[in-house]
Amino acid sequence: MTAAADQQTARIGVRDLITLGVFTALYVVAAFIPGMLGFVPILLVAMPFLIAVLTGIPFMLFATRVHTFGLVSLMGVFVGLVMFLIGEGWPSLVLSVVFGVIADLIMRAGGYRSWPATLAGFGVFTAWSMATMLPIWVARDSFLANQRAKMGDDYVDRLAELTPSWAFWAVLASMVVGVLIGGALGRATLRKHFVRAGIA
Amino acid sequence: MLGQPLRPGGLDPRAKLLILLCTSIALVAPGDAGGFSWSRTAFAVVAAAMLLGGRLHAALAGFGLLYTAAAVLDASVLPEATGIAGALLAAGTGLVLRVLPGLAIAFAVVRTTEVSAFIAALQASRAPKLLTIPIAVMLRFFPTIAEEHAQIRAALRLRGLSGRGWRHPLRALQWRFVPLLVATTRIGDDLANAALCRGLESPTPRTSLRRVRFGPWDLAAAAGTLALAGWHLAGTPA
Numbered sequence: 001m002t003a004a005a006d007q008q009t010a011r012i013g014v015r016d017l018i019t020l021g022v023f024t025a026l027y028v029v030a031a032f033i034p035g036m037l038g039f040v041p042i043l044l045v046a047m048p049f050l051i052a053v054l055t056g057i058p059f060m061l062f063a064t065r066v067h068t069f070g071l072v073s074l075m076g077v078f079v080g081l082v083m084f085l086i087g088e089g090w091p092s093l094v095l096s097v098v099f100g101v102i103a104d105l106i107m108r109a110g111g112y113r114s115w116p117a118t119l120a121g122f123g124v125f126t127a128w129s130m131a132t133m134l135p136i137w138v139a140r141d142s143f144l145a146n147q148r149a150k151m152g153d154d155y156v157d158r159l160a161e162l163t164p165s166w167a168f169w170a171v172l173a174s175m176v177v178g179v180l181i182g183g184a185l186g187r188a189t190l191r192k193h194f195v196r197a198g199i200a
Numbered sequence: 201m202l203g204q205p206l207r208p209g210g211l212d213p214r215a216k217l218l219i220l221l222c223t224s225i226a227l228v229a230p231g232d233a234g235g236f237s238w239s240r241t242a243f244a245v246v247a248a249a250m251l252l253g254g255r256l257h258a259a260l261a262g263f264g265l266l267y268t269a270a271a272v273l274d275a276s277v278l279p280e281a282t283g284i285a286g287a288l289l290a291a292g293t294g295l296v297l298r299v300l301p302g303l304a305i306a307f308a309v310v311r312t313t314e315v316s317a318f319i320a321a322l323q324a325s326r327a328p329k330l331l332t333i334p335i336a337v338m339l340r341f342f343p344t345i346a347e348e349h350a351q352i353r354a355a356l357r358l359r360g361l362s363g364r365g366w367r368h369p370l371r372a373l374q375w376r377f378v379p380l381l382v383a384t385t386r387i388g389d390d391l392a393n394a395a396l397c398r399g400l401e402s403p404t405p406r407t408s409l410r411r412v413r414f415g416p417w418d419l420a421a422a423a424g425t426l427a428l429a430g431w432h433l434a435g436t437p438a
Contacts, residue, residue: 021341025337026341026345089228158287
């Protein structure tokens with residue numbers, strides 16, 4: 001990018017909005033395949049980890065181009081909208097918007113420069129991917145009753161056995177590991193390829 | 201859309217978005233217990249009509265085959281299947297029956313909507329640039345990403361690197377992502393420059409050669425899908 005884009009700007013310009021569109025499209029494509037796992041019972045616990053690993057590279061490259069508050073929040077809005085439209089349900093939309101804003105605030109606190117703040121922002125941003133499985137723990141009784149009607153006793157007993165409440169923390173921990181891997185991968189890729197190619 | 205001939209006789213972009221929204225909301229509503237229902241089949245017909253209207257015949261054939269297969273399986277095998285295998289089969293057919301129509305409509309919308317018509321339509325509805333520009337760019341970029349990815353896959357195959365991803369998943373990820381991101385960020389920068397040259401940053405409202413009007417056909421299509429969504433939701437316990 002040019003030197004002019006390096007300084008922190010107050011307003012979101014057209015160029016920022018185009019960058020946002022490009023990187024949201026890339027993010028959605030990266031999140032799409034593991035996102036489909038969200039519809040498959042049991043396999044869906046792997047979704048946050050895989051999304052974190054796969055979106056690390058596009059998110060970190062996007063982060064180098066963000067200098068204004070609002071872009072990461074808007075990315076949360078658009079990612080949530082797309083996930084909602086392809087059928088991930090409204091919890092994904094709500095979490096994606098909320099975590100997008102929080103991630104934006106964290107990254108702003110680091111001046112959109114600091115690596116720890118960017119990594120933390122990436123982690124918070126990725127947390128929308130927990131949305132599809134939240135009902136298993138948050139509204140456990142009604143969720144299990146609903147699944148019992150749909151899938152039968154056999155399946156629900158097995159599901160209940162596989163998802164005790166500590167499993168939530170296990171999935172969250174797997175997501176954090178995924179964030180660390182994806183973030184490190186993104187950073188390494190930036191240094192190795194994009195800085196050299198002059199696009200980071 | 202890059203190098204794509206304009207499809208004639210399309211609906212207004214806003215009508216298409218409304219149809220997509222109704223389908224997504226209705227088909228994945230929680231509490232939908234699965235099994236056959238006329239309203240869900242009607243949504244599949246809507247999706248097929250959108251693909252047909254966009255002359256996306258290959259996609260239409262694929263959609264028809266997959267959907268019919270899932271519907272037949274859902275009706276014949278599923279009631280007898282029990283246990284974990286039954287649950288996985290139910291997940292598979294459920295995925296196709298509930299998600300595929302929405303995806304097919306989304307595909308049709310992306311392939312049949314000219315970006316400038318889309319911007320003109322959203323602007324006519326007084327949507328802020330904060331929304332119109334990123335959405336328009338995304339619409340234009342999904343086909344671009346698919347195109348670039350196909351070329352990267354071809355290049356990987358040429359070098360004998362395809363199908364080796366399982367041994368080095370992280371490296372394989374980079375082989376795909378790095379060229380894809382380099383290419384797309386370059387295209388994105390070009391797009392930004394072109395947009396600035398065409399005065400997208402100007403505060404005055406854009407004029408467009410493409411006349412967009414929310415006409416009676418749009419109204420009929422949108423109202424029809426909305427009614428269908430209401431019918432479907434009324435038939436499923438909340």
